[in-house]
Amino acid sequence: STQLQKDLEEVKVLLEKATRKRVRDALTTEKSKIETEIKNKVQQKSQRKAELVDSEKPAAVVAPITTGYTVKISNYGWDQSDKFVKIYITLTGVHQIPTENVQVHFTERSFDLLVKNLNGKSYSMIVNNLLKPISVEGSSKKVKTDTVLILCRKKAENTRWDYLTQVEKECKEKEKPSYDTETDPSEGLMNVLKKIYEDGDDDMKRTINKAWVESREKQAKGDTEF
Secondary structure (H helix, E strand, O other): OHHHHHHHHHHHHHHHHOOOHHHHHHHHHHHHHHHHHHHHHHHHHHHHHHHHHHOOOHHHHHOOOOOOOEEEOOOOEEEEOOOEEEEEEEOOOHHHOOHHHEEEEEEOOEEEEEEEEEOOEEEEEEEOOEOOOEEEEEEEEEEEOOEEEEEEEEOOOOOOOOOOEHHHHHHHHHHHHHHOOOOOHHHHHHHHHHHHHHHOOHHHHHHHHHHHHHHHHHHHHOOOOO
């Protein structure tokens, strides 16, 4: 890299003297190329040092130090026994990476999974607001063929979980009334409007407010449209 440093110095000197735009552009390009090369060399050096330190753990050296991007896991299955809530996540090839690359962190009402360096990517899944508290010490993970199994130990054994999370429970229970045929059909519409209103931006809210007020005024006059 001393050769590269010398090249860089020379390019800088030439840049100071160059007056033609084309020449300056070419030199500037060359300068950033050399700087990048130097930076990569330095990184490789420190990486080699890190690998030497790590050489007691050969498995860790195989995996490149830089990983690609992190993929959020949204597909999973779950079921339960008297003592555990089990979450199944399918990840092809997960059983072939070092077990320490699969990390799960539990709290009383959450868990987060991080799978590092699987086919050049990392995978993460964070589940907050578990429906009921779990025992952190009693919870664990297992890696099986193409699958990570997360075992959340129920704090209260023999209690049935109808949902995995509090949020899921609230969403499902909110949906129930709109399917109820007994209720007034305009109720269903109101619920839909309410939902659109809550999720909408300011314009949407203004539009709905206006419609709301107009329909109320009509109702007051007695010519309802429902």
